[in-house]
Amino acid sequence: MAFCSVTFKAESLGKCSSVDVIVPDRAAGPFGVLYLLHGLSDDETIWSRHVPVADLVADLPLIVVMPDGGKGFYCDNPAPGGGQYEAHIVGDVVGFVDRTFPTRASRSGRALAGNSMGGYGAVMLALRHPEMFAAAVGHSGAMSFARADHTVGNPYAAQLAAALPNGEYDLFELASKARAAGDVPALRLDCGLDDGLLESNRDFHEHLAALGIDHEYAEHPGGHNWQYWRDHIGETLGFVMKHLSL
16 A cells, blocks of 8 residues: 655646655556545545545555645536636546556546545536546535535635626535436435534435435434544445446
């Protein structure tokens, strides 16, 4: 198992960006890839600092990529000077990873997961780019971010949401469009019973169910914290491995 911290030129951001990458060393590949996204106050190092990700995937034929998503909710912000983080992940990061590591460079070999902002980002990117990702998992995701009728509690997030094109990044609308197009990635959601984002996750789960979109949903004891995410990252890995063609 190799752990790499890499800085590369991110064209979409107009600057350098960093990724942490865990690569199996037991075989030559190609391997599937899990893009593991961080939350609003964090960076690409946070998952490995709080969760033994390398130990958990040591026996799996899986590359884990942890990119820096800034504070952009993985969206392309049209405001002057706004970060192009959707383009960064699906273009810069995926492109760099496929050029550099022995990946299965197709939809069937890619999945997304994340916590909080990253939980929203994982599901949003999968719904907006179903041709690229086979599965997505949202831990404690900010699922109501960018909804027209939702007031985001965080002032920064509220300001960002107000700058986005109406409906373009609304998970509820994205799910409806994906269902109509018949192209929905495998989805899994979970949230803690003491998490402030629980109602948002319940609402999105009910919306998916009403649309007839097959998905996994779970609630567990716990809050919006690393203890909860450590306890449930194993379920994410199991889900991802089930839905990737490796």
